[in-house]
Amino acid sequence: MNKELFDFYTSMNIDKKVLEYCDSIEERLTKRFRDIDKVCEINQIKVIKAMQDNRLNEAHFAGSTGYGYTDEGRDALEAIYADVFHTEDALVRSQIVCGTHALATALFGNLRPGDEILAPAGKPYDTLDSIIGITPARGSLAEYGVSYRQVDLLPDGSFDYDNIRKAINGKTKLVEIQRSKGYAVRPTFSCEKIGELISFVKSINPDIICMVDNCYGEFVQTVEPSDFGADMVVGSLIKNPGGGLAPIGGYICGKKEYVENASYRLTTPGLGKEVGASLNNTRAFAQGLFLSPSVTANALKGAIFAANCYEGLGFKSVPNSTEPRYDIIQAVELGNEERVCAFCEGIQAAAPVDSYVTPVPWDMPGYDSPVIMAAGAFVSGSSIELSADAPIREPYAVYFQGGLTYQHAKYGIIVSLQKMVEKNLIVW
Numbered sequence: 079m080n081k082e083l084f085d086f087y088t089s090m091n092i093d094k095k096v097l098e099y100c101d102s103i104e105e106r107l108t109k110r111f112r113d114i115d116k117v118c119e120i121n122q123i124k125v126i127k128a129m130q131d132n133r134l135n136e137a138h139f140a141g142s143t144g145y146g147y148t149d150e151g152r153d154a155l156e157a158i159y160a161d162v163f164h165t166e167d168a169l170v171r172s173q174i175v176c177g178t179h180a181l182a183t184a185l186f187g188n189l190r191p192g193d194e195i196l197a198p199a200g201k202p203y204d205t206l207d208s209i210i211g212i213t214p215a216r217g218s219l220a221e222y223g224v225s226y227r228q229v230d231l232l233p234d235g236s237f238d239y240d241n242i243r244k245a246i247n248g249k250t251k252l253v254e255i256q257r258s259k260g261y262a263v264r265p266t267f268s269c270e271k272i273g274e275l276i277s278f279v280k281s282i283n284p285d286i287i288c289m290v291d292n293c294y295g296e297f298v299q300t301v302e303p304s305d306f307g308a309d310m311v312v313g314s315l316i317k318n319p320g321g322g323l324a325p326i327g328g329y330i331c332g333k334k335e336y337v338e339n340a341s342y343r344l345t346t347p348g349l350g351k352e353v354g355a356s357l358n359n360t361r362a363f364a365q366g367l368f369l370s371p372s373v374t375a376n377a378l379k380g381a382i383f384a385a386n387c388y389e390g391l392g393f394k395s396v397p398n399s400t401e402p403r404y405d406i407i408q409a410v411e412l413g414n415e416e417r418v419c420a421f422c423e424g425i426q427a428a429a430p431v432d433s434y435v436t437p438v439p440w441d442m443p444g445y446d447s448p449v450i451m452a453a454g455a456f457v458s459g460s461s462i463e464l465s466a467d468a469p470i471r472e473p474y475a476v477y478f479q480g481g482l483t484y485q486h487a488k489y490g491i492i493v494s495l496q497k498m499v500e501k502n503l504i505v506w
């Protein structure tokens with residue numbers, strides 16, 4: 079760190095000790111960061127090429143209102159998404175209100191009474207419990223006569239192929255595979271690993287629809303699950319692919335038939351993709367996609383910096399400081415409530431928005447213990463922007479993600495360490 083930067087940070091009330099420690103950590107990450115930049119470069123050009131091939135132009139940003147018939151910008155953006163993910167078709171809409179809604183739309187659009195969903199790699203993301211009916215809920219797939227089966231991972235984290243084979247039956251219509259670990263304690267799957275599972279499922283019945291929850295995984299590798307046989311990849315635009323600029327939205331990319339089926343659920347049978355005004359969102363969606371490879375790279379660097387800083391102080395980091403990464407989530411086990419709160423206070427204090435508020439643990443619906451959340455985002459709830467959250471319970475793990483710029487993510491970690499130092503919560 080040069081003197082100017084050092085003096086600048088000290089003028090921001092960061093201790094010399096914290097700065098020297100962080101600097102020593104960052105110096106070791108040069109090679110890792112260079113590898114991330116290479117992935118970013120390929121993805122950046124992949125996105126630009128898709129935009130060029132689809133002749134993206136100024137007129138596409140005009141948007142539409144009302145029914146949104148012949149919205150050429152919306153259609154161009156969907157063609158661009160399809161090219162980036164190497165799929166036949168895509169649905170990329172402001173009317174998809176979040177990632178959960180995108181997943182529900184893909185499921186409801188493609189399943190019929192009597193069909194069965196199989197989760198061959200453990201339970202899907204928590205918000206899918208109500209959609210599938212794993213926990214009874216009004217309007218769930220279970221109420222429509224769609225059944226559900228689940229095969230958990232083996233204790234070593236590998237796929238339980240024997241039981242997956244046994245679970246697949248004449249009713250199995252769709253398998254749901256989640257790329258990111260979410261709040262589970264398994265590792266995140268690489269696209270290659272997801273590909274192995276898809277090949278296995280297809281070897282038993284090639285007609286089974288393989289759907290991947292791609293949330294937080296986009297652009298972390300140079301490939302996507304759709305390059306490994308996934309029939310549908312689904313995600314949120316207020317995570318990686320929105321690049322921080324999309325104010326709302328979700329996407330479903332995949333085989334034409336399945337994307338169309340989803341569109342009949344999103345709007346109506348008969349209308350499908352033909353309607354749905356883009357309003358004024360096309361420019362932000364396109365520009366966000368353009369920035370996404372670089373934003374994702376910055377978030378990844380921030381996660382790696384966090385893992386190395388905290389692991390160096392003796393805290394278990396998942397993934398650890400050196401493992402390969404397949405999503406942008408970083409978990410750090412801080413061991414007690416005081417440290418969890420100090421960490422979140424640091425992230426909050428480093429935010430561009432709402433920096434003056436102090437996050438505190440709170441009882442939230444759907445959680446069995448109080449939860450503390452730190453976020454100061456331009457887009458409400460956006461988790462590609464720097465944020466941290468933690469349930470107040472053993473092992474007092476905080477989940478840290480996002481950062482539109484590496485400098486912001488790094489600053490968040492520096493301020494979190496500063497809070498720890500001020501409260502005497504760490505030993506060097």
Ligand SMILES: *Cc1c(COP(=O)(O)O)cnc(C)c1O
Pocket residue numbers: 176177178179203205256258259260291293294314
């Ligand atoms: C964020 C996320 C979702 C969807 O969540 P929303 O908050 O509805 O956007 C689904 N699956 C995973 C793995 C996620 O990380």
